[in-house]
Amino acid sequence: MAEDLTITTGNKTEQYQSLLPQIKGLMEGETDTIANLANVAAALKEQFGWLWVGFYIVRSAENKQEELIVGPFQGPVACTRIRKGKGVCGTSWAEAKTVIVPDVEQFPGHIACSSLSRSEIVVPVIRNNKVVAVLDVDSAELNQFDTTDQQYLEEIVNLIPF
Ligand code: SME
Secondary structure, X not given: OOOOXXXXXXXXXXXXXXXXXXXXXXXXOOOOHHHHHHHHHHHXXXXXXXOEEEEEEEEEOOXXXXXXXXXXXXXXXXXOEEOOOOHHHHHHHHHOOOEEEOOHXXXXXXXXXXXXXXXXXXXXXXXXXXXXXXXXXEEOOOOOOOHHHHHHHHHHHHHOOO
16 A cells, blocks of 8 residues: 555546545555544545544444544544534434535534634445445635535545445
8 A cells, every 4th residue: 555645736626536546545455444534534634635524423322322423534623422413414414415515604503613614515424324424524715615526525435444
């Protein structure tokens, strides 16, 4: 496995197209989920420089109710637990679909882990028809995410063995 990432300039599609095979390479032969989540978060952060990139994993809390608990991420410290239906992450989990938020101030119930966050995309990781985690990406700028991000980020999370 090559440990150095080749960072590309160019438009968003070109950046994802350069990153995708590298992410595949990083995960080749590695079956440990946490290790792969960590490298995927690091690779996305390194290529795109977003404010926060990371995973929240669906886990059973002490009271046996499922909630999202923060997993591998890159960026400022974050909220640790999110309940189903709460915030952007909890909404993506509850609806099992990608949520794009052009302006976090316009999203009712947005959970502000960092006051610097302005826009966000959350992509569910679905296995056997069940959301097992979500990928959360936050930008310090408005309107940073669109269907190109959705398409590639969904492709990337589907590569991760869970
Ligand atoms: N903003 C997210 C919470 C997670 S942090 O941004 C890292 C939300 O509303 O679910």
